Amino acid sequence: MQPPASTPSGEELHALVSAHAEREGPLLPILHDLQDSFGHIPEASHKPICDILNISRAELHGVISFYHDFREAPAGRHVLKVCRAESCQSVGGAVIAEALLAKLGLDWHGTTTNGAMTVEPVYCLGLCACGPAVMIDDRVIGRVDEAKLDKVLAETGA
Template sequence: MQQQGTQALADVAARTNAVIDELKGLEGPLLPILHGVQKEFGCVPRDALPVIADALNLSRAEVHGVVSFYHDYRSEPAGRHVLKLCRAEACQSMGGDAIADRLQELLGISFHETAKDGSVTLEPVYCLGLCACAPSAMLDGVVIGRLDEGKAQEIVAEVRT
């Protein structure tokens, strides 16, 4: 069992080092490396943090601080779809809280969770820049404005297929 864990650590280190080697020449390489690692694994694995820290001569705490500060980095892989729901004031003032509650009910998950079937991850974001069309969301990088019950039902149907 320990050998299997050692192999998994070695695999994470090797794949992380490949990303680092490709991007470390950039000015300010930490964020691009973190994006590359997330693309490679679907998340930023905890075991990748010391590898990144050592390669960039940073402390593990510094790397962890960056990962935990930015909401786009995940410690676990996301679902097949990622639904980002705006929680900023403009969206809240236009009924965003009710839509958020309804989507959580329809999806059966809360913010920062992935459905058990892996179909969707629900994330709160604080402004999508679509304030004039509030409340808004982003599904797999596509913005959706003027969310209402009908659009909520459409989103759920799309992520469940």
């Protein structure tokens, strides 16, 4: 389950960023701490990070957008990652993904209106022999069909 989303105070941000400022290569540890603490990388954290690390906003944006697990907006209480790799696609993954998005009325990276679930594409969960595969929070599920997805949606309240 994802941590509750909140907006950090200026003191919280400064303390979190400053705790890593003297490390070699501090940016990724800072971003991970922010994500763990707030469920996303709050926009309010961008300026303090850039100021303390003496990097540009473009450089920060490049790092955040490069790593798919960093979010700029809070995720739902649960995150469902759907494998989009060729192996899963070849055994029905595309059909399952389209049905899921249609059922929830979402696009990729969308969150249900009740905040229960965010749906994200991933490009391999390592279950190539058991595709199509999904991951709900930290639980990987192989040989996914519509019934298994319906069970996941019911369990999460999506």
